[in-house]
Amino acid sequence: MSVPGQAWHWLTDPAHWAGDNGIGHRLVQHVLLTVCCLVISCAVALPIALVLGHLGRGGALAVNISNAGRAVPTFAVLVLLLLTPLGRWGEGPTVVALVLFAVPPLITNAYVGVREVDRGVVRAARGMGMTGRQTLLRVELPLSLPMVLGGVRIAAVQLVATATIAALAGGGGLGRIITAGFNLASTPQVVAGAILVAALALAVEAVFEAVERLVPRRAGGTR
Template sequence: MNLFADALAWLFSPDRLVGTYALPTLLAQHLIYTIVSVAVAAAIALPAGWLIGHTGRGREIAVAISGAARAIPSFGLLVLLVLVLGILQTPLAAVITFVLLAIPSLLAGAYTGLEAIDRRVIDAARAMGMTEWQIFTKVELRLGLPLLVGGLRSALLQVIATVTIAAYVNLGGLGWPIIQGIPLSRFDQVLGGAILVAALALIVDLLMALAQRAAVPAGLRTPASASPSSPSRARRAASAPA
């Protein structure tokens, strides 16, 4: 309990708001690396995932690529890219590492969202004379949006957690208090940094959960009042004549 109190004291100390490694600066760096990496990964993964989901071809290749990307250790890849690209290209090495981490979740969310749509809906759209582009934009994209947002949610959380290793190569971020505090035995600082990363992940997860819920088309939402187990339905069923 004393360590937790010390960590809170470290977090709310006025010293944390000034200097090169002020917490607002570290938070901004963490968010920048996260947003840029996920945006680049989305530009690569979403078109490929939509093409796979729409045509039904190449799913095995996508699964193999996603599995291989998930198996790559992020820390080892970051160090390797820094050694290969050079110290001056450290930010590029970090972005490449985080992009490779985000691609599998985005790719899976894109093609599974389209694959989960009932094929009868697609056939009905074709029977109405809609073109393939209209089917994709007006039917598949809208119905597959909840799973796509779920993939984006997973990618964001993975990248937020992994961007902490950027501090190991002197790129800042919320991992800096953790990386610096370990060799100095400043465990209050280490715990404070961990609390910040966890809090950021929880906030983003909550926002993305709300976005995923809002992405469900209105016609597919099941209100609680319409549930067969709701009390009003049960009372009406009990009072109905045999």
């Protein structure tokens, strides 16, 4: 039997889906870790990017710094964090490393999205007496929402793929299936783990694409 066939046989074996080390449990861990890191990343990056985009100041520097962060391997950041006092906090180093990895696309897309809003519309909003905060929340944010969601989609897919490094720090997730396969010299298990991660990433991509298609329709329906 070929390796793909063996991997499929491994995936379809009910015994591999049960228990704390089973696919089901590892999948839930992977999703929870991804969602947690995505929420933290959005809470950190989006307010900064939206405000800088609204003000039109310091955004280029923020985008360049965040993009420079993409050049730093996430695994290297994780190793360095494990050597600090943060390494004693369970999933702490993994979460920090993944959040730093997810911030760049969020900042870039949100900042660019706000800056690309028609300036004539913004001036009209201010002419109507809107404050800066009202202009940002009622005009610039709704119009830049597709671009902002695009950044969230990119960050989410990247997190799904990169969250496998949690296994290297003793954490959970689908990465544990892959590392266990390496330890057992089981190529089918390694391939099966990779297939699961790829399938989850594609599912997340599909969900966000569907959401992005609905956003313009809902925005248009409220006018």
